[in-house]
Amino acid sequence: MTEQAAAPAAALPTARAWRVALEHIEARLLAGDLGPGDHLPPERQLAADLGVARSSVREAVRVLEVLGLVRTATGSGPNAGAVIVASPEGGMSAVMRLQVAAHGFPIADVVEARLVVEPAIAAHLARRAGRDLRQASALLDAMDVPGLEPAEFLALDARFHVTLAEASGNTVLSATMAGLRDSIEGYVLAAVPNLPSWLATSARLRAEHRGIVRAIESGDGTDAARRLQAHVAGYYAESRITGDTNDTTR
Amino acid sequence: MTEQAAAPAAALPTARAWRVALEHIEARLLAGDLGPGDHLPPERQLAADLGVARSSVREAVRVLEVLGLVRTATGSGPNAGAVIVASPEGGMSAVMRLQVAAHGFPIADVVEARLVVEPAIAAHLARRAGRDLRQASALLDAMDVPGLEPAEFLALDARFHVTLAEASGNTVLSATMAGLRDSIEGYVLAAVPNLPSWLATSARLRAEHRGIVRAIESGDGTDAARRLQAHVAGYYAESRITGDTNDTTR
DNA sequence: TTCCTCCTGTGGTCAGACCACATGCGCATC
DNA sequence: GATGCGCATGTGGTCTGACCACAGGAGGAA
Structure with a gap:
């Protein structure tokens, strides 16, 4: 019922922006492009790359954070930003x-x-x-x-x-x-x-x-x-x- | 190092707004105030009640959605809004x-x-x-x-x-x-x-x-x-x- | 009574701004 | 040349306000 994503292929109901961001990150993880210890791109840049608003990217990052995949920190330097941690x-x-x-x-x-x-x-x-x-x-x-x-x-x-x-x-x-x-x-x-x-x-x-x-x-x-x-x-x-x-x- | 959240008790680093919203909803669930089939309050109202921005509320709702706790729908009527579904x-x-x-x-x-x-x-x-x-x-x-x-x-x-x-x-x-x-x-x-x-x-x-x-x-x-x-x-x-x-x- | 239209309220998204913060460069000083 | 300090920079965190799409229902028109 909620599986409209598996529907034929016609008229997909405009993929929700935050899901675009989430799936983009998941794909990069699966491809080995991102791994534990790596930094996610800055939210602003990710938003620009994907053509969505920063708030949508933030929703995706928030999900990843709650799921234990990333740790976020403010400031600058190697410890700042969103880092893949994968602590389940x-x-x-x-x-x-x-x-x-x-x-x-x-x-x-x-x-x-x-x-x-x-x-x-x-x-x-x-x-x-x-x-x-x-x-x-x-x-x-x-x-x-x-x-x-x-x-x-x-x-x-x-x-x-x-x-x-x-x-x-x-x-x-x-x-x-x-x-x-x-x-x-x-x-x-x-x-x-x-x-x-x-x-x-x-x-x-x-x-x-x-x-x-x-x-x-x-x-x-x-x-x-x-x-x-x-x-x-x-x-x-x-x-x-x-x-x-x-x-x-x- | 990053565990300043576990610090003594003084000057708690301003609980993050989205977490406030998430914990508020969790508390209402635990209290039996909300259950399967119930509607979450509208995002705008929830934001006003909690004194946070709507975007923060949305982040919390997004987490709940991915975790299978709520289903969201646009429009109006009984089927619209964020409904507790609890499908794990x-x-x-x-x-x-x-x-x-x-x-x-x-x-x-x-x-x-x-x-x-x-x-x-x-x-x-x-x-x-x-x-x-x-x-x-x-x-x-x-x-x-x-x-x-x-x-x-x-x-x-x-x-x-x-x-x-x-x-x-x-x-x-x-x-x-x-x-x-x-x-x-x-x-x-x-x-x-x-x-x-x-x-x-x-x-x-x-x-x-x-x-x-x-x-x-x-x-x-x-x-x-x-x-x-x-x-x-x-x-x-x-x-x-x-x-x-x-x-x-x- | 029936049908149609528009109003209303909802989530979805975007844009832009400001803040707090941690770093590290670069300047002033010694 | 070495040292120390202050501010520029870039990051996430948050807020505000706006617009859109959508579904339902109220209300008027036929």
């Missing part, structure tokens, strides 16, 4: 977070996706040679500090899970995991009061984390996946996360 | 496709992500009660038509895999799968000439598809996952997909 975490988080906010992604689906994806990552990680779990272990040590606030603990917990995904060495998997986790961060925090006992729960989570790391290190992918599945599912069941937050904090 | 496929595809183009997502990582995610989806689907694979089966029937061009066949193949993900009933998983598949579509097509024999390969793919559906229908998640893993891995190995396309077609 921000973009994945943005799309998932906003889709959750707009009810395009039900919370339950995000949780379920974690239950599908994360054990698979753990199993994959267990099979992977040369894995390095020191960073993840360091986070577990940090979580053993007594007296942590739930918010602090859960922040470390989130980092732990994302770090595991990063240890897989796969940018797509880690960015996806980061997005999944970020998109429901607010809801996870809001559901803490539902827990029967924060102390008991946090202790259990810490023990489960250690067990997961141990399983991965021993190369037992099946066990790691099973433990991770139970770990994630258990917490969500206990905290009874729903979509009713309405406490946006910021 | 477009946004996921956009972020993944552009990240691949900018070398933020190596092709190998996308392929590997499929190898991790898709078998997990299949296993999850096999365990799911009330699954409906009729649509997927119909696609397989369509792929049995003799004389299909590789491009046609692969388009159906892509639809089959995405349809399987959709059958899981999980919007996050299906949108992710769609994004993964879309992001490397061009490369898959470009690698067809690498195949030793298209006829033999397509025949094998068709047989494997049937086997996968059979495994899922029989509820054997382990077998379904194993078959899907071998199916995807086998094709990529045989077609020797690389990141060297440089044939952007459009």
Whole structure:
């Protein structure tokens, strides 16, 4: 329906100017003409080259910025301008977070996706040679500090899970995991009061984390996946996360 | 260095206007104030309310549009304006496709992500009660038509895999799968000439598809996952997909 | 009652201007 | 000749105001 771009070829409804700019940049990326570290042409020049207004170019650049493809900076010099960075975490988080906010992604689906994806990552990680779990272990040590606030603990917990995904060495998997986790961060925090006992729960989570790391290190992918599945599912069941937050904090 | 945004708290560097608009809309979404089907306020009014220029509001709306959260239309009446739609496929595809183009997502990582995610989806689907694979089966029937061009066949193949993900009933998983598949579509097509024999390969793919559906229908998640893993891995190995396309077609 | 016309409000785009900022050249000074 | 400082320059960020195309609906004319 919205795919009029794939329509025959007759009377294309005057390609929108910002899309012209976006596709121009995408084409230059695909052609290898632009790559990480390179600067986009100045907005004014790009506008002149493409025959569109600068505001249209800016809309395209804005999209690229939110998607994590470019970083913009004012001023002059090598650090100024729009630079290709290709850091996907921000973009994945943005799309998932906003889709959750707009009810395009039900919370339950995000949780379920974690239950599908994360054990698979753990199993994959267990099979992977040369894995390095020191960073993840360091986070577990940090979580053993007594007296942590739930918010602090859960922040470390989130980092732990994302770090595991990063240890897989796969940018797509880690960015996806980061997005999944970020998109429901607010809801996870809001559901803490539902827990029967924060102390008991946090202790259990810490023990489960250690067990997961141990399983991965021993190369037992099946066990790691099973433990991770139970770990994630258990917490969500206990905290009874729903979509009713309405406490946006910021 | 560029992280002056994370500075103490003093003299926050004047939040960028477009971000103000974006966060305002996100907050209204989170608060349930806006939902699918609702209209965003007119750009001019939103600009006046927030004390920013209309161009800044437009940048925010543009981001939302690319992320698949709103659909915009000119004119007047119920269908005009910016309407919340929350269709995630477009946004996921956009972020993944552009990240691949900018070398933020190596092709190998996308392929590997499929190898991790898709078998997990299949296993999850096999365990799911009330699954409906009729649509997927119909696609397989369509792929049995003799004389299909590789491009046609692969388009159906892509639809089959995405349809399987959709059958899981999980919007996050299906949108992710769609994004993964879309992001490397061009490369898959470009690698067809690498195949030793298209006829033999397509025949094998068709047989494997049937086997996968059979495994899922029989509820054997382990077998379904194993078959899907071998199916995807086998094709990529045989077609020797690389990141060297440089044939952007459009 | 029906039909047609024009008014209205919407997004889409453009043009031009100004600002804040970081750099680095070039001049004045030592 | 070496050194230090100030301003020209070019960048993104923002605002203002204008015009266009379009779709719907109100209102008048038949």
